[in-house]
Amino acid sequence: MAFNKSNLNEKIDELKPKFIERLRSAVEIPSVSGDESLRPQVVKTAEFLQKELIALGAQDIELRELGTQPPPVANKDLQLPPIVLSRFGKDPSKKTVLVYGHYDVQPAALEDGWNSDPFKLVEKNGVLYGRGSSDDKGPVIGWLNAIQAHKELGLELPVNLITVFEGMEESGSLGLDELIKKEANGYFKGVDAVTISDNYWLGTEKPVLTYGLRGVNYYEIEVSGPNADLHSGLFGGIVSEPLNDLVKLLANLVDGQGKILIKGIDEQVAPLTEKEDKIYDDIEFDVKVLNDATGSETALYNDKKSILQHRWRYPSLSIHGIEGAFAEAGAKTVIPAKVKGKFSIRTVPNIESNKLTELVIKHVEEHFATLKSPNQLKVGLIHDGDYWLSDPFNENFTAARKATKAVWGIEPDLTREGGSIPITLTFEKELKTSVLLLPIGRGDDGAHSTNEKLDLSNYIEGVKTQSAYLHYYAQGEK
Numbered sequence: 001m002a003f004n005k006s007n008l009n010e011k012i013d014e015l016k017p018k019f020i021e022r023l024r025s026a027v028e029i030p031s032v033s034g035d036e037s038l039r040p041q042v043v044k045t046a047e048f049l050q051k052e053l054i055a056l057g058a059q060d061i062e063l064r065e066l067g068t069q070p071p072p073v074a075n076k077d078l079q080l081p082p083i084v085l086s087r088f089g090k091d092p093s094k095k096t097v098l099v100y101g102h103y104d105v106q107p108a109a110l111e112d113g114w115n116s117d118p119f120k121l122v123e124k125n126g127v128l129y130g131r132g133s134s135d136d137k138g139p140v141i142g143w144l145n146a147i148q149a150h151k152e153l154g155l156e157l158p159v160n161l162i163t164v165f166e167g168m169e170e171s172g173s174l175g176l177d178e179l180i181k182k183e184a185n186g187y188f189k190g191v192d193a194v195t196i197s198d199n200y201w202l203g204t205e206k207p208v209l210t211y212g213l214r215g216v217n218y219y220e221i222e223v224s225g226p227n228a229d230l231h232s233g234l235f236g237g238i239v240s241e242p243l244n245d246l247v248k249l250l251a252n253l254v255d256g257q258g259k260i261l262i263k264g265i266d267e268q269v270a271p272l273t274e275k276e277d278k279i280y281d282d283i284e285f286d287v288k289v290l291n292d293a294t295g296s297e298t299a300l301y302n303d304k305k306s307i308l309q310h311r312w313r314y315p316s317l318s319i320h321g322i323e324g325a326f327a328e329a330g331a332k333t334v335i336p337a338k339v340k341g342k343f344s345i346r347t348v349p350n351i352e353s354n355k356l357t358e359l360v361i362k363h364v365e366e367h368f369a370t371l372k373s374p375n376q377l378k379v380g381l382i383h384d385g386d387y388w389l390s391d392p393f394n395e396n397f398t399a400a401r402k403a404t405k406a407v408w409g410i411e412p413d414l415t416r417e418g419g420s421i422p423i424t425l426t427f428e429k430e431l432k433t434s435v436l437l438l439p440i441g442r443g444d445d446g447a448h449s450t451n452e453k454l455d456l457s458n459y460i461e462g463v464k465t466q467s468a469y470l471h472y473y474a475q476g477e478k
Contacts, residue, residue: 005406005468005471007153007155008149008150008153008155008464008467008468009407009464011149011152011153012145012146012149012460012463012464012467013460015145015148015149015152016460018148019141019145019148019459019460019463020121020123020128020456020459022052022141022144022145023121023128023133023137023138023141023459024121024130025048026045026048026049026103026132026137026140026141027119027120027121027130027131027132027133027137028119028120028121029041029044029045029048029119030105030108030119030131031044031045031081031103031104031105031132031167032104032105032106032107032108032170033081033104033105033167033168033169033170033171034106034107034170034171035107036073036074036075036078039078039079039081042081042103042104042167043079043081043082043167045081045103045104045167046063046081046082046084046103046165046167047063049084049103049140049144049165050063050084052144053084053086053144053163056088056144056147056148056151057088057151058086058087058088058163059086059087059088059089059090060085060086060087060187061084061085061086061087062082062083062084062085062086062187063082063083063084063085064082064083064084064085064179065079065080065082066080066081066082066083066174066175066176066178066179067079067080067175068080069174070174080167080168080174080175081104081166081167081168082167083164083165083166083167083175083176083179084103084163084164084165084166085162085163085164085187086162086163087160087161087162087163087187088147088157088160088161088162088163089157089159089160089161090160091160094158094159094160094474095159095160095192095193095473095474095476096159096160096161096162096190096191096192096193097159097160097161097162097191097192097193097194097195097470097473098161098162098163098164098188098191098193098194098195098427098431099143099161099162099163099164099194099195099196099197100164100165100166100194100195100196100198100423100427101136101139101140101143101164101165101166101196101197101198102136102140102165102166102167102168102169102170102173102198103132103136103137103140103165103166103167104166104167104168104169104170104171105131105132105135105137105170106131106135106170106447106448108131108450108452112450113450113451114450114451115129115451116129118130118131118450118452119131121133123456126455126456126457127453127454127455127456128453128454128455128456128459129451129452129453130452130453131452132452133445133452133453133454134200134440134441134442134445134446134447134452134453134454135198135441135445135447135448135452136169136197136198138440138441138454138459138462139197139198139440139441139462140165140197142197142440142459142462142463142466143161143163143197143466145463146463146466146467146470147161149463149467150467157470158470158471158473158474158475159470159473159474160190161470162187162188162191169198169423173422173423176423176426177423177426180423180426180427180430180431181426181430184430184431188431191431191433192433193395193396193433193434193435193436193473194427194428194431194433194434194435194436195396195400195435195436195438195469196421196423196424196427196435196436196437196438197437197438197439197440197462197466198421198437199417199419199421199437199439200439200441200442200443200445200447201439201441201442201443202283202284202285202289202413202415202443203284203285203289203442203443204442204443204444205284206284206410206412206413207404207408207410207412207413207439207465208412208413208414208415208439209392209397209400209401209404209412209413209414209415209436209437209438209439210415210416210417210437210439211389211390211391211392211397211414211415211416211437212312212313212387212388212389212390212416212417213387213388213389213416213417213419213420213421213424213437214312214315214316214346214347214348214387214416214417214418214419214420215346215347215348215351215353215384215385215386215387215388215420215422216344216345216346216347216384216385216420217344217345217347217353217356217357217360217381217383217384217385218342218343218344218381218382218383218384219342219343219344219345219357219360219379219380219381219382220340220341220342220378220379220380220382221246221249221250221340221341221342221343221364221377221378221379222338222339222340222341222377222378222379223242223243223245223246223249223338223339223340223341223373223375223376223377224242224337224338224339224375224376224378225239225240225241225242225337225338225374225375225376226239226242226335226337227337228337229334229335229336229337230334230335230337231333231334231335232333232334232335233333235335236335239335240373240374240375241335241336242336242337242338242339242375243322243325243335243336243339245368245371245373245375245377246322246339246340246341248367248371249341249364249367249368250319250322250341250343252363252367253317253319253343253363254317254318254319257300258300258310258316258317260315260316260317260345261363262317262359262360262363263359263363264355264359265315265345265351265356265359268350268351268352268355268356269314269315269348269349269350269351270313270348270349270350272309272313276313277305279392279414280304280305280308280309281305282411282413283304283308283413283414283415284413285304285307285308286304287299287301287302287303287304287307289443290307293443293444308415311418312348312415312416312417312418313348313349313416314348315345315346315347315348315351316345316346316418317343317344317345317346318343318344318346319341319342319343320342320343320344321341321342322339322340322341322342323339323340323341323342324336324337324338324339324340325339342382345360346418346420347384347386347387348387349387349389351387353381353384353386357380357381357384360379360381361379361380364377364379365377365379385420385422385425386422386425387420387425388421388424388425388428388435389416390428390434390435390436391434392414394434395434395473395476396434396435396436396473397414397434397436398472399469399472399473399475400412400436400438400465400469400472400473402468402472403465403466403467403468403469403471403472404465406468406472407461407464407465407468408461408465417437421437424437438465438466438469440454440458440459440462440465440466441454441455441458441462442455442458
């Protein structure tokens with residue numbers, strides 16, 4: 001049966017009640033990967049997906065075990081949830097697309113401020129509420145829905161399709177990097193394109209395609225002095241206090257306008273080209289969106305282009321907290337013996353992680369020396385993840401752009417994101433192929449927050465977009 005966009009879309013609309021029930025079944029399983037007591041529920045979700053894939057006629061279905069979870073962990077024998085692998089088709093004359101998503105979710109409880117049980121899918125006024133509805137069970141189930149629509153229509157998938165669904169994304173994607181490397185010339189051999197639906201529109205009205213992500217380097221500064229915490233009434237004013245030193249060091253990292261004070265970082269940032277700058281002209285965004293998102297009028301910039309470029313293509317430094325200092329309610333007159341300050345730098349092209357760390361350590365040590373403090377200093381990298389940048393005009397993105405316009409009737413904005421999805425770069429490097437971020441949800445879906453939701457229109461039109469993308473990519477038109 002030849003591809004008919006209208007027939008496929010009509011079938012997707014017809015199957016809407018079944019698609020909602022499939023998502024309902026997925027949301028009702030509390031697959032919180034960060035809660036060891038709920039690990040059986042995460043595995044249950046993998047088994048649910050396996051059952052659905054079998055019913056859809058998938059081949060080579062595997063629940064690939066990854067072994068035990070490394071420390072820190074309360075249960076030393078805690079098993080990592082499996083990666084759900086499956087394949088639809090092995091036709092050498094067709095292109096092969098790998099779709100990735102995750103089936104684990106963030107913690108949620110009614111007492112957190114939810115209007116309904118977070119693990120019961122609630123449909124209200126055209127909106128689906130529930131933990132994981134948007135991040136990322138909705139998009140994952142969307143791919144299954146697209147396959148079902150083709151199957152019931154008697155329409156052959158236009159590509160060979162491989163699914164990779166993981167259960168530890170919200171807890172660091174433990175084991176996935178190794179699996180991708182191991183299977184690059186095995187299960188994933190011959191993959192032509194990777195598509196990830198684990199991000200969101202910039203706003204609430206206009207669809208987007210995402211071609212870049214910032215990386216992140218996370219650092220810790222430790223200042224220690226006395227052997228134990230001291231009474232400020234006895235020792236205040238006569239000993240050097242570690243927290244005083246730390247506050248001065250943290251204050252010397254970034255100014256009140258968000259400018260990073262560490263020398264040498266700006267020189268690493270890739271210059272803004274005229275072509276790149278022009279991409280921002282047509283993006284739909286207003287500073288009100290930023291103010292609404294923060295619930296305040298604290299924006300550092302008041303024009304669209306400055307806001308988006310500083311969110312996506314320039315580095316930023318954020319101070320996250322101080323460990324070891326008194327933080328509870330009330331008053332406590334203690335001088336902490338050792339404190340740790342934590343901060344991160346969001347990285348962009350062409351910042352190199354190793355060079356950045358050298359600059360950070362040099363900056364902190366030089367400033368500490370000016371304090372002439374007898375305390376001890378340690379500063380170092382806790383973890384890092386590289387930035388990712390693709391070509392938004394390549395064959396993969398062109399197919400997604402055509403699909404989006406065909407479904408939504410509008411050209412999508414080409415966006416980058418300020419956050420990080422490290423696995424994106426792993427897929428690109430190890431499989432040596434293009435990666436596309438094809439978001440389904442809206443910018444106000446509240447992923448990781450209370451009352452997470454997915455608009456029903458985004459869910460169903462998202463299935464249409466995912467389906468159309470496969471067909472346009474199969475055609476290979478630029």
